[in-house]
Amino acid sequence: MRDILNDLDATRHLSDPDPVRRAQIQMKTPLPKRFYQAVTIEPGSVGQVVKLDGKIARTPARAPIELPTEAAARLVAEEFDAQREVMDPVTMPVMRLANTSIDGVAREADAVLEDILRFASSDLLCYRADAPEGLVQRQNEAWDGVLDWARSALGARLNLAEGVIHVEQPREAIAAIGLHLRGRADPFRLAALHLMTSLTGSALLALAVDAGELDAETAWAAAHVDEDWQTEHWGQDSEAMARRAARRRDMFAAARLIKALD
Structure with missing residues (x-):
């Protein structure tokens, strides 16, 4: 890949x-x-x-x-x-x-699409903290609306889990996401979607940006709920800040390209 x-x-x-x-x-x-x-x-x-x-x-x-x-x-x-x-x-x-x-x-669109679906099968938004309460609330506020959108707009009802133990997603849900992706499978859009997915750890956030359900800033913040929580409590070093700034630049470039394709 x-x-x-x-x-x-x-x-x-x-x-x-x-x-x-x-x-x-x-x-x-x-x-x-x-x-x-x-x-x-x-x-x-x-x-x-x-x-x-x-x-x-x-x-x-x-x-x-x-x-x-x-x-x-x-x-x-x-x-x-x-x-x-x-x-x-x-x-x-x-x-x-x-x-x-x-x-x-352009030469391997199916492989790229399948890689996005692999992210969807272990999507960031499906893995929730069980504590502290403040973090749980932030995840719910940032992520629940996207999951609701995926269920209503894509027909994808995904399972949630607490912690990092893998949860199996329904085949029907992943198939529904795949069907949606195949309708948006031009090479430029796929490349941008894949980049946003890999940067955020969430295919759902990338697809929500593509659909206009979220703007890039909101999606970026949603992808970093856990990281921001840790930063507030433990601080952040300069190298981590530089890495995040570089990823953010690439995320927003992908979002601009997607918008320009419509």
Whole structure:
């Protein structure tokens, strides 16, 4: 699955999944200089292509960076245009998602969909604390509405558990989520959904953002109820804050791409 969802993380500029470690590596690795002046988007064969000085921008596999809507292509173009003396792929999360979609997900959409369903079968929102009461209440407030939405909108009634002991989910519920996903299975959306799912630990939160049931900020907060509780009581170190900020950036990039696809 990591091979399928490969993006610029495989390059020397995104060579470690930990954003702090990655920043340390980047301090030692010169970034490529910006080699273009003008960034434009133009109609392509099936969508809108991004062009740099009139030449089509390409993925690491040399495929054209072509997105299905003008709004989506503009997001990538804006990231190219925002680069200054050097090009920093860390600051181009939508472009990396586009690369992942074109070079990987388009070829293996079923595998990506199945990976999202694996998250759904052990979704974060189904595992509840039994104490303290304050945390239990926060989880209920942040998560119950999403589970209600999944039941009413998707036909997926999921089982809850206390603690970390695995709870088996009804096959009918996972099948209902899968049916919904297959109706939203274009490569760009799938890549964005997979990224949001892996960042939050919840396929339901990702699907709720895709459906407009939650905005990205609300979904992000819901995914971090437990972490925020711990931080309030025990504090947070700077490296943990940096990792969370990097994940948040990627989460919001995925949400922007999804919105631009509609």
